[in-house]
Amino acid sequence: MSFNPRLLKQEFPIFSKYPNLVYLDNAATTQKPQCVVNAISQFYSEFNANIHRGAHRLGDLATQKWEESRSVVKKFLCVRDADDIVFTSGTTESLNKIARILAFNGLIKSGDVVLLTKMEHHSNILPWLIMSRQFGFIVDYINISQNGLDFEDLESKISKYGRRIKAVSVVHISNVLGSVNNIRRVSRVFERFHPIIIVDGAQSLARFQFTQNFWKDIDFYAFSGHKAYGPTGVGGFFISNRMLARLKPVDVGGGIVKSVSLSGFTLIDGVEKFEPGTPNLAGAVGLAEALVWLETIDVTSVIEHEQSLISYTFSKLQEIPNLYIVGFPESHLGVISFTIEGIHAHDIVGFLNENNVATRGGYHCAEPLHNALGTGGQTARLSFGLYNTTEDVDAVVIALHKLVKIFS
Amino acid sequence: MEHYKKPHNYGVLKNTNYFTTKRNFSCGDEVTVFLKLDKDNRLIDIKWNGRGCAISTAAMSILSDMLIGLSKKDIVDFDKELLFKQLGIPLTSARDKCVLIGLEAVKEAANKII
Numbered sequence: 001m002s003f004n005p006r007l008l009k010q011e012f013p014i015f016s017k018y019p020n021l022v023y024l025d026n027a028a029t030t031q032k033p034q035c036v037v038n039a040i041s042q043f044y045s046e047f048n049a050n051i052h053r054g055a056h057r058l059g060d061l062a063t064q065k066w067e068e069s070r071s072v073v074k075k076f077l078c079v080r081d082a083d084d085i086v087f088t089s090g091t092t093e094s095l096n097k098i099a100r101i102l103a104f105n106g107l108i109k110s111g112d113v114v115l116l117t118k119m120e121h122h123s124n125i126l127p128w129l130i131m132s133r134q135f136g137f138i139v140d141y142i143n144i145s146q147n148g149l150d151f152e153d154l155e156s157k158i159s160k161y162g163r164r165i166k167a168v169s170v171v172h173i174s175n176v177l178g179s180v181n182n183i184r185r186v187s188r189v190f191e192r193f194h195p196i197i198i199v200d201g202a203q204s205l206a207r208f209q210f211t212q213n214f215w216k217d218i219d220f221y222a223f224s225g226h227k228a229y230g231p232t233g234v235g236g237f238f239i240s241n242r243m244l245a246r247l248k249p250v251d252v253g254g255g256i257v258k259s260v261s262l263s264g265f266t267l268i269d270g271v272e273k274f275e276p277g278t279p280n281l282a283g284a285v286g287l288a289e290a291l292v293w294l295e296t297i298d299v300t301s302v303i304e305h306e307q308s309l310i311s312y313t314f315s316k317l318q319e320i321p322n323l324y325i326v327g328f329p330e331s332h333l334g335v336i337s338f339t340i341e342g343i344h345a346h347d348i349v350g351f352l353n354e355n356n357v358a359t360r361g362g363y364h365c366a367e368p369l370h371n372a373l374g375t376g377g378q379t380a381r382l383s384f385g386l387y388n389t390t391e392d393v394d395a396v397v398i399a400l401h402k403l404v405k406i407f408s
Numbered sequence: 409m410e411h412y413k414k415p416h417n418y419g420v421l422k423n424t425n426y427f428t429t430k431r432n433f434s435c436g437d438e439v440t441v442f443l444k445l446d447k448d449n450r451l452i453d454i455k456w457n458g459r460g461c462a463i464s465t466a467a468m469s470i471l472s473d474m475l476i477g478l479s480k481k482d483i484v485d486f487d488k489e490l491l492f493k494q495l496g497i498p499l500t501s502a503r504d505k506c507v508l509i510g511l512e513a514v515k516e517a518a519n520k521i522i
Contacts, residue, residue, distance in 0.1 A: 344435075344437075344460065344461035344462065345435065345461075346435055346461040346463070346503065346506060347461045347462045347463070350461075350463065350499075350500070350503060353500060361435070362434050362435040362436075363434065363435070363436070378435075378436070406409065407409075407462075
């Protein structure tokens with residue numbers, strides 16, 4: 001069956017509740033299809049118990065659902081059996097956890113360097129800054145150029161710091177610019193040594209066709225379920241086999257120990273050692289349902305649909321006087337941010353809201369990027385999902401014409 | 409829109425120690441207010457400047473008109489609901505801070521008054 005956003009939209013109950021809603025805030029969170037809502041409800045109705053520890057049938061069923069969910073995520077991401085997925089509450093917790101795990105395990109020490117980019121959102125800056133203050137390593141940023149990441153600057157930083165660069169953490173798809181970073185190219189710039197490669201995948205889970213090849217040089221990849229049609233409060237991170245074997249957890253508690261005495265403990269092996277306590281079981285089941293649902297639609301079709309919408313939006317926004325699109329012309333996926341001269345971003349998104357169009361304005365949790373771009377934080381953002389159509393874009397353009405008239 | 413396009417009391421007061429700058433870190437908006445009071449601690453002049461959206465600019469313009477003649481205590485105790493009512497437009501909760509940035513600056517400046 002061919003891809004039909006109008007039919008798919010019918011699977012989302014929120015659009016029955018608000019039939020006139022034009023939802024273009026998908027980079028913040030996507031809406032949820034009925035099957036995901038049902039899966040969460042079914043978990044609590046039919047499978048609810050704590051995992052791993054219950055000596056009863058329901059506990060086994062819950063554990064089975066939990067591990068099935070992990071398998072679904074691994075399959076969706078084309079992750080090899082040897083590598084694994086750790087469940088967390090989402091990208092932010094994942095990146096915090098990764099930074100702490102690497103620092104506390106001694107893989108990044110005083111005097112070492114962690115390279116980020118100026119494209120990062122706050123969740124991929126703050127965890128490193130916090131850890132750098134405690135452990136004395138340096139955080140530096142790869143510049144951006146006219147066309148995306150500045151690879152010349154990356155090479156000059158490699159010349160400057162050399163093997164002191166112990167980790168590189170890069171956003172996969174920018175939540176402001178929509179640009180897709182070539183992770184393979186980043187890792188391949190390092191010829192003589194291989195730092196730990198971390199990818200912030202907050203925006204890419206539902207917008208990228210993953211292959212086994214993608215994971216070749218990657219050690220960690222953080223993601224959120226709620227930006228991929230899954231529930232809020234669940235996500236995780238990919239961890240490579242070499243890291244999984246080498247690293248000890250920093251968060252500890254029930255469920256991850258073989259034995260505990262008053263003076264010590266022995267940890268379990270495997271990926272579960274990073275998941276102490278009772279996790280978001282229903283959330284993981286809901287996320288797995290969302291990914292299975294996405295696979296039935298075919299992610300490639302979703303990407304093609306969003307790209308055609310982006311092209312359409314580009315051409316339509318040219319009609320608006322004094323509107324400037326922020327970002328790199330060759331690379332926009334899922335997101336278009338823009339400014340209109342003389343109109344504050346909050347006035348743009350506020351007026352769009354009055355016209356039933358949900359968007360977002362401001363820094364989008366990426367203040368350093370806005371400072372680098374010189375926007376002063378005044379960008380409005382349209383971010384697309386698989387249920388959006390050209391009619392949604394037309395609604396934006398009509399409203400923006402009215403807005404410009406009011407402010408003229 | 410009139411208050412946005414031609415805001416009232418926009419400018420600087422040079423001869424006063426009672427001024428404050430407030431910034432909204434989520435959007436970069438900034439407002440500086442200057443207060444001038446008479447010997448009975450009643451507001452006889454107010455000026456303000458900065459950069460902001462139409463809502464924050466209009467709210468500050470309206471607020472500056474409402475405050476003239478009030479005592480220090482009245483300013484510090486000023487009920488934000490009066491400002492929302494005077495503004496008279498429906499807003500999402502995210503934009504409350506646009507309305508209130510000016511009032512927060514005014515109250516901070518007023519609190520400096522001995």
